[in-house]
Amino acid sequence: MDVAQLAGVSQKTVSRVYNDEPYVSAEVRRRVLEAGEELGYRMNNAARALASGRTRSIGVVTLGTALYGPASLIMGVERAVRDTGYALRVVNTLEGDPTGVAGAVDSLLDQGVDGIVISEPIDDGHGEDLSARGDVPVLVLGAPPLSTPRTLAAGVGADLMARTATEYLLELGHETVHHLAGPQRWYAARDRLEGWRSTLAAHGRAIPPVVEGDWSASTGYTAGRELAADDGMTAVFAANDDMAIGLIRALAEAGRRVPEDVSVVGFDDIPVAAYVTPPLTTMRQPFDTVAQEGLKRLVHSIENPDAPPLPASEPPVDLVVRASTAPPPPRKTPGSGRSAVSSPSGVRPLPALGGGASTYD
Amino acid sequence: MDVAQLAGVSQKTVSRVYNDEPYVSAEVRRRVLEAGEELGYRMNNAARALASGRTRSIGVVTLGTALYGPASLIMGVERAVRDTGYALRVVNTLEGDPTGVAGAVDSLLDQGVDGIVISEPIDDGHGEDLSARGDVPVLVLGAPPLSTPRTLAAGVGADLMARTATEYLLELGHETVHHLAGPQRWYAARDRLEGWRSTLAAHGRAIPPVVEGDWSASTGYTAGRELAADDGMTAVFAANDDMAIGLIRALAEAGRRVPEDVSVVGFDDIPVAAYVTPPLTTMRQPFDTVAQEGLKRLVHSIENPDAPPLPASEPPVDLVVRASTAPPPPRKTPGSGRSAVSSPSGVRPLPALGGGASTYD
């Protein structure tokens, strides 16, 4: 360590200075910093990790999708980690990856991380023993598939959000609500489905058959063609906004106007949701809050291995009401067929500039 | 090293086995692996990095946005890195971050990386000396702000794509093309603007004033209100799809039908582009190809520090034609005002299921 020589102190003192440890005189600290500056010194992270046994980095497992939800969650994590002093190591799992999430966790453990974040876990048939592999704490974001001692979960209360959406539609006067579900391998999709189903059950409403998509607008469109065939259908709760958009297009092509003939509620509040036609009523997810709080709890568990994990707090539920929802159309007189083919539906200006919307709850 | 003992070999031999080095007899290799298995052994990455001087990891600087383009690029990088044996260290720069990209690069260098990827650089007023800081190679994705010895650039040929979009509109018969630009701090936005402007100039067309947004549908909407006021405007090239969607909504509210009255071309081909109304004609970016090729070149530069960098290849330009573009409306008779207020524009079914579209070039 050249810096030590130049500053005329011991190696350890240099270490103290660069680690902001106490018990270094201001004078010595200044001298060391100066010497370091002059030599363009930067600490060697590998050596530090080797000697201390702590890597000061957190591994992140992402599902390799372009989906807004997972991407937003990851970005929330990236944003949140800056305040913690930890670095991020990211590994990507493609859906259909043979080794799955477990493989990704393994590779992270190989690289050396103090904690792990798993974003939007899916049931890939490998899981279950995630936390058994290393003894680092694991934070599962998006939905809690399991909870072993060192596993934390930070959900977004998907079931509660699904309930809110469904009840809103019911309150509008709809007899029942259809559900355009996400792929059931995703825990997040399961939660939304479950929240919808149980709400309907609690209100004693009929539970229509579920249509499942893969989160894409494309499958939403396909599902929409199917749903459009059902004349009794007046309201749909879609598991995400992309599918809702595909769905709305299919409905429009089938001559079913949104929201006059059928109401649609999406999920996520993607940035364009306010600008599609009609502007989408949707459940906004508090990705940032969830990521931030989750990371805080993870760091706590890393730094206090023996303390009990911090409790999770329920994030707020936020229904953004725009123009894709309305009361159901008046009951059809029996025997009448589908209504007119196309919809003149004049375009109404947005209530307020920039995607204004009223917020419910 | 306990594994060495259990297998009855030297430490170095264990090292050889785990590094897949040659010159180890099959028998010994088997014994070592077995011993390792039994002890649940995994190599210590920090020690390895310390001893070898190579971290086997690549740092990634991202701009902390939820934008589709940057996000897709990062995912391409994540996907591409799996085949290289390198790990990813990610650090996030928020726009408006005081330390900027340079700060992010610094922190990566502190953590120890063998190479750096900068995705979608912006001109944050700090830049310029990126590669002077460490001696690791740097890959700049999205647009090349500078090129020092060890800096590679993997552009997406934004200017060429802008040219293609603009010429397509011109060929449709439009007198000229307006441009809804991205924030000019982004090099990518500048390239698109430049490509558009030079194309117009090359064809001797008038160059309308540029309207600038911030990539969001919301600013696209605002810009749309402005543009709608210009009666002569019949075609707009938007710097991304989100803005195009906001723009289209504003036009519709102003009674200007797309594509009958004005044609709109977007940029990116976001997943919902095929399902909005009308389905969006847009320039598709080959994010995956760009990321993959860029990473390959970066790894080459890491592993062959003295060899000249691999040459970049131009990615293909891909115009996806959907329903937001058409020939201009017949010339207005002088003196006639704006046309009717609202647009009945019946919804036409998609040409093919799942966002079918014809591809141009």
Add this chain to the structure above:
DNA sequence: CTGAAAGCGCTAACAC
């Protein structure tokens, strides 16, 4: 407040 010694777990360079 500061320093000396030991060693984290691996790989480099060279022997055998």
Add this chain to the structure above:
DNA sequence: GTGTTAGCGCTTTCAG
């Protein structure tokens, strides 16, 4: 094919 000897640059532990 395999082993030996040195460190990599830091932190730890224990003395002052």
